[in-house]
Amino acid sequence: MSDALDSHEEMLDLVALYALGSLGRAEAATVQGHLAECARCRAEYAMLRPTVDALALAEEAELDARTSARMKRRLKEAISPRTVTRRATIASIVAVAAVLVAMWLGATTVMLRGQLAAMRANEAKLTSELADIAAPDARRYAIAGGAIVRRGAHLYVVLNELGPPPPGRVYQLWTLARGAKAMTPSITLTTTGGSVVVGIPGAGPEVTAVAMSIEPPGGSAQPTTKPLFVRKLE
Amino acid sequence: MDEKTFEAVYDRYHRVVYGVALRVLGDRSAAEDVTQAVFLRLWHTPEAFRGGNLGAWLARVARNRAVDVLRGKARYSTTAEVSEDLAFADYVEDEVVARIDGERVREALRALPEEQSIPITMGFFGGATQQEIARRLEIPLGTIKSRIRMGLRRLRAELEATAAP
Numbered sequence: 464m465s466d467a468l469d470s471h472e473e474m475l476d477l478v479a480l481y482a483l484g485s486l487g488r489a490e491a492a493t494v495q496g497h498l499a500e501c502a503r504c505r506a507e508y509a510m511l512r513p514t515v516d517a518l519a520l521a522e523e524a525e526l527d528a529r530t531s532a533r534m535k536r537r538l539k540e541a542i543s544p545r546t547v548t549r550r551a552t553i554a555s556i557v558a559v560a561a562v563l564v565a566m567w568l569g570a571t572t573v574m575l576r577g578q579l580a581a582m583r584a585n586e587a588k589l590t591s592e593l594a595d596i597a598a599p600d601a602r603r604y605a606i607a608g609g610a611i612v613r614r615g616a617h618l619y620v621v622l623n624e625l626g627p628p629p630p631g632r633v634y635q636l637w638t639l640a641r642g643a644k645a646m647t648p649s650i651t652l653t654t655t656g657g658s659v660v661v662g663i664p665g666a667g668p669e670v671t672a673v674a675m676s677i678e679p680p681g682g683s684a685q686p687t688t689k690p691l692f693v694r695k696l697e
Numbered sequence: 698m699d700e701k702t703f704e705a706v707y708d709r710y711h712r713v714v715y716g717v718a719l720r721v722l723g724d725r726s727a728a729e730d731v732t733q734a735v736f737l738r739l740w741h742t743p744e745a746f747r748g749g750n751l752g753a754w755l756a757r758v759a760r761n762r763a764v765d766v767l768r769g770k771a772r773y774s775t776t777a778e779v780s781e782d783l784a785f786a787d788y789v790e791d792e793v794v795a796r797i798d799g800e801r802v803r804e805a806l807r808a809l810p811e812e813q814s815i816p817i818t819m820g821f822f823g824g825a826t827q828q829e830i831a832r833r834l835e836i837p838l839g840t841i842k843s844r845i846r847m848g849l850r851r852l853r854a855e856l857e858a859t860a861a862p
Contacts, residue, residue: 516753518821519717519757521798
């Protein structure tokens with residue numbers, strides 16, 4: 464009994480160190496596992512973690528206006544629509560190139576307007592997707608290296624650092640509708656890797672699972688390789 | 698998150714992020730780099746923030762990133778991270794964080810006995826593990842653990858008292 468109490472006291476000490484960020488990865492994983500099972504330690508953590516947060520928040524620095532403005536300008540340059548995602552960058556380059564070619568050929572301003580409208584539509588779509596993904600009411604389902612995000616009738620796959628598909632192959636998404644016995648093919652991804660945010664077209668609330676596999680170009684009618692992930696949305 | 702919202706978040710919290718990074722690194726230029734990295738992470742992967750107090754989350758990300766820089770790690774850390782996920786449902790918005798007053802927090806930390814405040818400061822702002830703290834202070838590991846826990850509990854009590862309306 465006394466041993467059990469001593470050992471729990473030791474665990475409570477570790478919970479404090481976990482809240483402070485002074486445990487190695489392996490020790491932190493042990494504490495995390497324990498917290499999932501122990502209400503007493505969870506209560507201790509719930510008390511100590513905000514205390515550590517307070518230590519950090521108290522460090523709010525005074526910054527002179529010039530430094531503040533310079534830092535903000537630098538950040539805004541980094542997140543300008545041209546660099547939001549590789550997709551946006553490529554789309555912009557393609558659109559600008561098309562505009563230059565059209566000008567060289569003496570094409571009409573209608574062509575220019577069309578290209579600019581396409582660029583704006585792409586930007587608006589990205590903004591709308593990011594708003595959905597970051598919305599507090601969005602539901603997030605973790606997958607390895609990312610998440611499936613559902614907001615209203617929209618469903619997104621967000622993958623960070625996705626490796627390129629094998630040569631001559633593409634990634635393909637699959638959805639499972641409620642009551643269905645087989646996955647339905649969804650879109651293929653034209654990505655060559657990197658960060659991917661993709662909306663699954665027509666994926667309404669009846670979709671109860673999402674999967675991704677590697678398929679031949681153009682996609683398959685049913686998965687031909689073991690899915691990289693299958694995520695239930697429940 | 699649209700650019701306007703992101704800008705508002707930046708305006709509200711960049712001083713906190715910068716302040717934490719500066720405290721850890723002691724170098725203005727490096728702190729600016731960490732600030733940039735933290736907000737770029739929020740912009741590119743907003744889903745990494747899973748609820749709770751956004752300022753506190755950004756501060757934790759800043760602390761971890763700054764500690765990585767301090768330890769000379771480019772990207773992946775293997776030691777001494779503050780958990781950035783809430784992970785447990787019963788961790789809710791907390792009065793101590795909601796009613797934060799920087800000067801009172803610093804005062805409460807100063808009011809702790811040094812045997813508690815020094816290990817806490819070394820752990821959080823120095824990014825030191827429990828073993829490193831024990832070694833540097835030449836104090837048994839068990840003593841360090843209990844001093845940190847007691848210190849945080851005492852700090853909590855102080856903050857609760859000063860946060861009272």
